[in-house]
Amino acid sequence: MDFEKQKRAPVYEALERLRRQRVVPFDVPGHKRGRGNPELVRLLGEQCVGIDVNSMKPLDNLCHPVSVILEAENLAADAFGAAHAFFMVGGTTSAVQSMILSACKAGQKLIVPRNVHKSVINALVLCGAVPVYVNPDVEPRIGIALGMELSQVEQAINENPDAVAVFVNNPTYYGICSDLRAIVKLAHAHGMQVLVDEAHGTHFYFQEKLPVTAMEAGADMAAVSMHKSGGSLTQSSLLLLNHSVNEGYVRQIINLTQTTSASYLLISSLDISRRNLALRGSESFAKVMGIAEYARTEINEIGGYYAYSSELCNGTSCFAFDVTKLSVYTREIGLAGIEVYDLLRDEYDIQIEFGDIGNILAYISIGDRMQDIERLVGALADIKRLYAKDNTGMLSLEYIPPKVVATPQEAFYADKEMLPLSQTAGRICSEFVMCYPPGIPILAPGEIITEDILQYIRYAKEKGCSMQGTEDPEIEHLNVLR
Numbered sequence: 001m002d003f004e005k006q007k008r009a010p011v012y013e014a015l016e017r018l019r020r021q022r023v024v025p026f027d028v029p030g031h032k033r034g035r036g037n038p039e040l041v042r043l044l045g046e047q048c049v050g051i052d053v054n055s056m057k058p059l060d061n062l063c064h065p066v067s068v069i070l071e072a073e074n075l076a077a078d079a080f081g082a083a084h085a086f087f088m089v090g091g092t093t094s095a096v097q098s099m100i101l102s103a104c105k106a107g108q109k110l111i112v113p114r115n116v117h118k119s120v121i122n123a124l125v126l127c128g129a130v131p132v133y134v135n136p137d138v139e140p141r142i143g144i145a146l147g148m149e150l151s152q153v154e155q156a157i158n159e160n161p162d163a164v165a166v167f168v169n170n171p172t173y174y175g176i177c178s179d180l181r182a183i184v185k186l187a188h189a190h191g192m193q194v195l196v197d198e199a200h201g202t203h204f205y206f207q208e209k210l211p212v213t214a215m216e217a218g219a220d221m222a223a224v225s226m227h228k229s230g231g232s233l234t235q236s237s238l239l240l241l242n243h244s245v246n247e248g249y250v251r252q253i254i255n256l257t258q259t260t261s262a263s264y265l266l267i268s269s270l271d272i273s274r275r276n277l278a279l280r281g282s283e284s285f286a287k288v289m290g291i292a293e294y295a296r297t298e299i300n301e302i303g304g305y306y307a308y309s310s311e312l313c314n315g316t317s318c319f320a321f322d323v324t325k326l327s328v329y330t331r332e333i334g335l336a337g338i339e340v341y342d343l344l345r346d347e348y349d350i351q352i353e354f355g356d357i358g359n360i361l362a363y364i365s366i367g368d369r370m371q372d373i374e375r376l377v378g379a380l381a382d383i384k385r386l387y388a389k390d391n392t393g394m395l396s397l398e399y400i401p402p403k404v405v406a407t408p409q410e411a412f413y414a415d416k417e418m419l420p421l422s423q424t425a426g427r428i429c430s431e432f433v434m435c436y437p438p439g440i441p442i443l444a445p446g447e448i449i450t451e452d453i454l455q456y457i458r459y460a461k462e463k464g465c466s467m468q469g470t471e472d473p474e475i476e477h478l479n480v481l482r
């Protein structure tokens with residue numbers, strides 16, 4: 001990384017130049033620097049609406065960058081050790097889907113863990129590629145799905161030598177990492193590309209004590225959520241490419257679905273955040289690691305909770321752990337993660353990232369302060385004291401291996417009928433069901449609905465998980481194949 005060059009922020013500088021020029025706008029957006037929408041200015045401020053502008057020559061164009069955006073993307077590539085970086089404005093969803101649409105065509109096989117974010121399976125609905133699912137191991141004590149074991153990938157490759165790529169989710173939402181270097185080596189030896197969903201791993205690029213990054217491990221593409229741990233605005237993301245990938249083709253794929261009116265708020269936030277990470281990331285994330293470690297120790301001292309970390313590492317399905325993640329197992333105090341999540345918000349004004357059946361995740365980042373951690377720890381101690389109960393009968397599994405009988409695309413577009421949940425056991429689902437977050441489908445199109453899965457859905461609803469994916473907004477009915 002060229003430290004001197006990283007001090008530049010070309011898009012931000014171009015926007016500052018534009019602001020000084022006081023150009024008269026006869027182009028969109030129609031709010032004209034906010035003058036036509038005073039309420040919006042009151043909400044967002046003049047600085048913000050003043051740079052909500054459309055593409056123009058001095059600001060370049062995200063669909064085909066040739067000047068300041070290209071320079072900013074090149075700086076991002078340098079900072080992340082990639083051959084090329086695309087600025088993405090459709091969330092990491094757009095980066096994940098562009099990777100898959102670039103690597104796979106209809107009918108081609110993609111080796112993929114089943115515990116992926118819905119954007120992955122949605123991409124398969126769009127492009128007609130066929131998933132070869134690798135079922136993750138489940139951590140016996142806390143019930144969460146682990147990473148991709150090398151031996152499982154090897155078996156999937158041996159059984160499907162015609163697969164075109166291997167998809168890895170690294171780290172998972174909970175912080176679990178797979179043996180990425182070995183997976184890349186194995187996949188490449190069989191002529192397969194490696195695509196990495198690094199939505200939760202932006203910080204790995206800027207702190208050497210954290211697990212290996214996708215680009216370092218030699219993966220071909222990686223989707224990186226700058227808006228998660230990288231500090232940029234919500235919805236902004238990066239797609240990183242290695243030298244093995246044709247950048248021009250990937251740009252064409254991105255442009256199949258990308259807006260032609262990309263927001264300069266998002267683009268400039270990527271530019272500024274990359275600069276911030278390149279110049280100060282190492283120090284910032286060392287601090288984040290310290291805060292998370294402190295929080296874990298304090299939470300484990302309360303008793304009943306289990307804030308887990310690198311001790312989960314087993315050399316295979318949990319090869320490394322992202323110690324910035326503050327994941328806490330709550331079931332021992334008789335409360336589902338989602339119940340603790342709701343209590344924290346409703347009773348203590350603390351908003352955490354998510355709660356599922358047995359865990360909560362508090363996202364620790366460059367914006368956190370020690371006093372906020374103390375508040376979280378205090379609230380968790382209080383919740384245990386006031387609300388802990390017997391945990392008999394509580395579900396613990398976050399992952400139920402699916403029985404897949406049709407591809408996501410076939411099942412999604414098939415002739416279907418809508419049935420009450422109670423009548424769907426044994427039928428093939430044609431839609432998704434998931435708790436969001438984390439957005440990992442409990443059911444995806446093409447999978448058999450089982451009693452176990454129905455029990456999970458009912459339990460998650462009863463505990464208050466926010467669920468989505470079905471045509472029926474109440475999730476009382478499911479679409480199944482006729």
Ligand SMILES: Cc1ncc(COP(=O)(O)O)c(C=O)c1O
Nearest residue numbers: 090091092093094117119197199
């Ligand atoms: C693992 C994973 N991949 C992809 C995404 C999609 O990211 P976005 O919400 O930015 O579209 C998420 C979102 O939480 C995620 O958890």
